[in-house]
Amino acid sequence: MVVFPVFVSAILASFVLAEPLLSPHVVHEKRARDPLGWSRTRRIDPDVILPMRFGLTQNNMDTIEDMLMDVSHPESPNYGKHWTAAKVVNHFAPSPATISAVKDWLHSEGIHSSRQRLSPSKIWVEVNASVAEVERLLKTEYHIWADNEGGERVGCHEYSIPEHMRDHIDIIKPTVHLTGRIANPSQLRKRQIKDSNHRLGSVNSGNGPKTNGQKPSTTLTLADCDQFITPVCLQALYNIHYRPLSTKRNTFGIVEFTPQAFLQPDLDMFFKNFSPSQVGQKPILVSIDGGVAQTTNTGFDFNGESDLDLEYAMALTNPQPITLLQTGDLVEGAGFDNWLDAVDASFCTFEGGDDPTQDGIYPDPLPGGFTGPESCGIIKPPHVVSISYGQDEVTITPKSAMRQCAEYAKIGMMGTTVLYSSGDNGVAGFGNVCLTSNGTEAVPPAGTRFNPTFPSGCPFVTSVGATQISPNKTVHDPESACEQVIFSGGGFSNIFGIPSYQKKAVAGFLKNHPPPYTAAQFNNSGTSRAFPDLSANGANYVVAIDGGFFLVFGTSASAPTTGSIITLINDARLTIGKGPVGFINPAIYSDLFRFAFNDITTGGNQGCGTPGFTATTGWDPVTGVGTPNFEKLLALWLLLP
Numbered sequence: 180m181v182v183f184p185v186f187v188s189a190i191l192a193s194f195v196l197a198e199p200l201l202s203p204h205v206v207h208e209k210r211a212r213d214p215l216g217w218s219r220t221r222r223i224d225p226d227v228i229l230p231m232r233f234g235l236t237q238n239n240m241d242t243i244e245d246m247l248m249d250v251s252h253p254e255s256p257n258y259g260k261h262w263t264a265a266k267v268v269n270h271f272a273p274s275p276a277t278i279s280a281v282k283d284w285l286h287s288e289g290i291h292s293s294r295q296r297l298s299p300s301k302i303w304v305e306v307n308a309s310v311a312e313v314e315r316l317l318k319t320e321y322h323i324w325a326d327n328e329g330g331e332r333v334g335c336h337e338y339s340i341p342e343h344m345r346d347h348i349d350i351i352k353p354t355v356h357l358t359g360r361i362a363n364p365s366q367l368r369k370r371q372i373k374d375s376n377h378r379l380g381s382v383n384s385g386n387g388p389k390t391n392g393q394k395p396s397t398t399l400t401l402a403d404c405d406q407f408i409t410p411v412c413l414q415a416l417y418n419i420h421y422r423p424l425s426t427k428r429n430t431f432g433i434v435e436f437t438p439q440a441f442l443q444p445d446l447d448m449f450f451k452n453f454s455p456s457q458v459g460q461k462p463i464l465v466s467i468d469g470g471v472a473q474t475t476n477t478g479f480d481f482n483g484e485s486d487l488d489l490e491y492a493m494a495l496t497n498p499q500p501i502t503l504l505q506t507g508d509l510v511e512g513a514g515f516d517n518w519l520d521a522v523d524a525s526f527c528t529f530e531g532g533d534d535p536t537q538d539g540i541y542p543d544p545l546p547g548g549f550t551g552p553e554s555c556g557i558i559k560p561p562h563v564v565s566i567s568y569g570q571d572e573v574t575i576t577p578k579s580a581m582r583q584c585a586e587y588a589k590i591g592m593m594g595t596t597v598l599y600s601s602g603d604n605g606v607a608g609f610g611n612v613c614l615t616s617n618g619t620e621a622v623p624p625a626g627t628r629f630n631p632t633f634p635s636g637c638p639f640v641t642s643v644g645a646t647q648i649s650p651n652k653t654v655h656d657p658e659s660a661c662e663q664v665i666f667s668g669g670g671f672s673n674i675f676g677i678p679s680y681q682k683k684a685v686a687g688f689l690k691n692h693p694p695p696y697t698a699a700q701f702n703n704s705g706t707s708r709a710f711p712d713l714s715a716n717g718a719n720y721v722v723a724i725d726g727g728f729f730l731v732f733g734t735s736a737s738a739p740t741t742g743s744i745i746t747l748i749n750d751a752r753l754t755i756g757k758g759p760v761g762f763i764n765p766a767i768y769s770d771l772f773r774f775a776f777n778d779i780t781t782g783g784n785q786g787c788g789t790p791g792f793t794a795t796t797g798w799d800p801v802t803g804v805g806t807p808n809f810e811k812l813l814a815l816w817l818l819l820p
């Protein structure tokens with residue numbers, strides 16, 4: 180037996196104590212493929228400085244669903260007892276142990292604590308570090324990716340961190356998300372511009388409603404609703420007879436991504452025909468990150484979405500003022516994190532912790548860009564927010580998707596209803612693209628796996644699908660899933676597990692109406708988040724756009740219509756001294772609410788070379804729990820505390 184001298188034992192003992200520092204590196208995030216339109220070009224110089232952001236793990240995230248359910252489930256004793264913003268921040272702020280673990284790790288790796296800065300929200304540690312330092316720290320290689328429009332981004336394919344840091348670090352940027360900004364952009368050969376297809380508001384993004392080109396008549400009656408939807412059709416369909424009383428206290432936000440913009444003459448033209456007392460009414464424009472209702476580019480592709488959303492939201496909730504959350508400047512546009520920053524400040528960092536393949540980074544360094552500071556916590560979240568935009572879930576990394584999704588839970592806990600349209604391509608993604616077995620995107624027949632939508636796949640938003648009044652039917656007949664021009668987005672997430680509120684509904688669907696597909700098409704385990712949650716008419720909307728009337732189709736229409744109904748319910752609750760309904764999913768799936776929806780049992784959402792799913796009795800991944808009956812919902816929601 181070898182007896183060690185005392186000093187050697189002491190060294191061994193100190194190794195044992197310091198053992199966590201020696202834990203092996205494990206892959207933290209990895210990208211399966213390059214984002215569409217981007218390809219890897221060359222290694223980046225080791226002395227280039229990267230503005231690194233370490234996103235700290237937030238505390239109590241394992242309780243976030245329970246906390247949200249606690250204030251949103253109709254049977255919870257705490258129903259409606261929404262949290263203040265300060266309580267949310269405190270509850271989820273990273274623990275002091277996490278903050279010091281990350282700071283100590285960086286310090287021990289040669290990034291002295293004097294170089295580290297903790298963001299005011301305490302959820303990012305920021306460091307300027309050389310590529311050589313970061314490559315050593317994360318055991319990776321940095322490269323430059325280029326798009327086909329001359330843009331360049333810095334990033335890596337995967338990165339690793341010591342095993343004992345895993346629980347403390349959520350995401351690190353710039354890494355696999357191709358956030359790619361460097362401290363001195365002149366160190367890149369070309370200016371960094373965005374691939375226009377990556378901008379939510381871009382005319383090529385696949386967002387935005389569709390038209391069949393038909394020019395509708397404007398002398399319409401209720402008998403014409405199978406061909407032409409106007410506000411009176413929706414009021415008749417969904418039993419809406421209500422005039423708001425608490426408009427000063429109530430709030431209803433519509434999010435638009437620049438360059439999408441409304442035209443006031445379009446609103447007036449619509450009001451003149453369908454809601455004459457509103458001629459001249461404007462939305463309240465809140466400019467987020469330089470957001471402008473631009474009038475330089477006009478036409479269906481630039482004005483269709485905003486005109487549709489505002490004309491219907493304003494007419495259906497008249498005289499409720501509508502808050503227009505106009506997001507992003509003309510150069511960069513914006514992504515979902517940007518409007519979230521504006522209402523809850525969680526994603527804000529000094530130089531962009533957002534996801535620049537989707538989100539604008541402000542201040543914008545490009546010519547003509549927004550020069551002000553990033554819009555961070557500039558308004559309180561409106562009681563209802565309707566967003567008729569989405570992206571394929573596969574285009575965002577799971578960790579980014581989860582981080583954003585948690586923000587929706589937080590604003591739900593604060594009493595906001597967040598409605599996202601479910602997409603217009605049935606079970607396929609934007610541009611009818613589907614997934615291959617290795618997770619890449621491809622049009623059928625190469626792509627056969629269904630391609631779910633984000634944020635609809637986040638369990639903490641309310642996803643809205645589309646229905647139609649079928650030809651020769653009336654507002655008194657049952658609607659069908661929309662099968663004109665568009666198909667209602669619906670399906671099962673590949674990232675998010677199933678939330679408790681929909682377990683029974685989804686299990687019932689899979690058991691009683693098993694779809695004729697295998698796990699090769701969709702996650703059929705019954706353990707993943709399914710969408711949409713509910714639906715509303717999305718066919719044949721008469722909309723004034725760029726000086727003329729168009730017939731418009733899409734879940735883009737269904738979301739603001741649903742948002743209007745929830746806004747009216749909030750008005751009635753506010754009027755009797757109650758609070759807004761907040762996150763509605765636990766209520767709408769409950770037995771109590773089941774009969775307040777019109778179950779949709781016909782039609783499907785074809786895509787990926789298949790008929791898609793089929794609407795049927797009970798919840799289904801085409802039309803959710805069905806379309807709302809305002810009067811019945813109002814009665815139920817007035818009973819709740």
Ligand SMILES: *[C@@H]1O[C@H](CO)[C@@H](O)[C@H](O)[C@H]1NC(C)=O
Nearest residue numbers: 230294295296305306307362
């Ligand atoms: C990183 O460098 C930029 C540009 O010089 C500077 O503005 C920023 O404050 C630095 N950040 C940190 C955390 O030192």
Ligand SMILES: *[C@@H]1O[C@H](CO)[C@@H](O)[C@H](O)[C@H]1NC(C)=O
Nearest residue numbers: 212615616617618619621625
């Ligand atoms: C993924 O699958 C598609 C279609 O089967 C194929 O074209 C592509 O090369 C594959 N990509 C990878 C990274 O394996």
Ligand SMILES: *[C@@H]1O[C@H](CO)[C@@H](O)[C@H](O)[C@H]1NC(C)=O
Nearest residue numbers: 405406648649650651652653
């Ligand atoms: C609707 O009614 C019209 C006129 O009666 C008829 O020509 C048309 O075929 C009907 N359409 C459908 C889908 O039943």
Ligand SMILES: *[C@@H]1O[C@H](CO)[C@@H](O)[C@H](O)[C@H]1NC(C)=O
Nearest residue numbers: 674675676677702704706707
């Ligand atoms: C299905 O979804 C669940 C929950 O997200 C997940 O655990 C499981 O791995 C998924 N199955 C497949 C085959 O992807």
